[in-house]
Amino acid sequence: MNPIRILLFAGGSLGPWALRQIRPDDWLVGVDRGALYLVQQGYSPKLAIGDFDSVSLAEKEEIERHSQLVSSCDPVMKDLTDTEMALAWALEQHPAEIVLLGALGSRFDHTLANVHLLRKALKAGVPCKIVDETNEIHLTSSTLKVSRDHFSHLSLLPLTAEVTGITLDGFQYPLDNATLTIGDTLGISNVLTAETGTISVRSGQLLVIKSKD
Template sequence: MISKRNIKGSETMSAILLVVNGDVKKEHLVMEMSRAGFVIGVDGGTNIIHALGYTPDLIVGDLDSIREDVLEACRKKGVRILRYPAEKDETDLQLAIEEAMKLNPRMITCVGIFGDRPDHTLANLQLMQVPAKAGIHVRCPFDGGILYVIDSKLDLKGSPGDTVSLLPITEMVSGITLTGFKYSLTDGEMVPGIPLGISNVMESERAHIEINSGILLVFHLQKVTSE
């Protein structure tokens, strides 16, 4: 049973959690809520937070998908709400990222960026480069793994046999060095449209990725082992 509590009042803003109204695994969200110093409900993502007995620190969006009873419950608890017009240039997640970055976090975790709308998913992935370019660590847990968005280096912890796919999200990613993988690389380059980094494999429990320029999406698909 998940105890009901409000995250507000945490001592640190170093880790901010954004909950989007996409595919969210309960276990992932519970774990991420326990780690977060500040939680933002991105419109309908607040419904998911509320269903688990939690309350966000901030709600952002045009509020077209949050349930009215959830919105009212958050109002009664004094949650700050930033409501925007339905007709706007920015997506709700874009606005939430902008608010998160104002707090100068060390890390932003986004849960629920993948869903039934491939156009929304692609837009969400493109948005991940915004905080990454500002030097903020970005991670996005999903069912079966974690997406990291990097602008310099990443130490991966996993299991031998884990699949790791690398996709450039900028015009070019250069100076790519991979160690601890089946397919190593030294000072390489990747560009969109040539999926050179798909389906690499970790050879041990640790692997290292380093780049000199650009933004790289790193999909770590964790190997499922049977008992």
């Protein structure tokens, strides 16, 4: 495994909060308009990738001048979203972790598709999360430890039809060998009571969503 961490800046909602996620040794990948955001903030992405249909010709040239590598594709003749292409590249690097920023926004179809991309990272065995200003989203099919931080709530939602053997330790509302099926809201708005909580799953894939108002 490559010890580096890769941050993907997609074209959804971005702001100063996203820049605060950057560590000195991180690899930065700009996805379409996310690449423009990075270069305009003074960063040189290791890779800028996408069809760049959301930037002007002048902005694309600016991206090309300030990115270490550019991978451009036709905006029509492609089968994957820009973010999925970026994630595929990131997974090929076998990093220690991938963080998706700008993956949530006003386009609910893209937001939901990006949440589903967590399944690809899970299958590849690479820790991956989606982060924005008020949310942090993980996907687990085994055991996940979470720490108390600035997020006030933690919710559980099945991404597969059924998730079984859900056990929570360190939470206000514990579960012991519980089952959640799609459509259940039992796992919404839990609260950590310990400094560290543990979420265990026997089968299925469970979204773990930390959030604040």
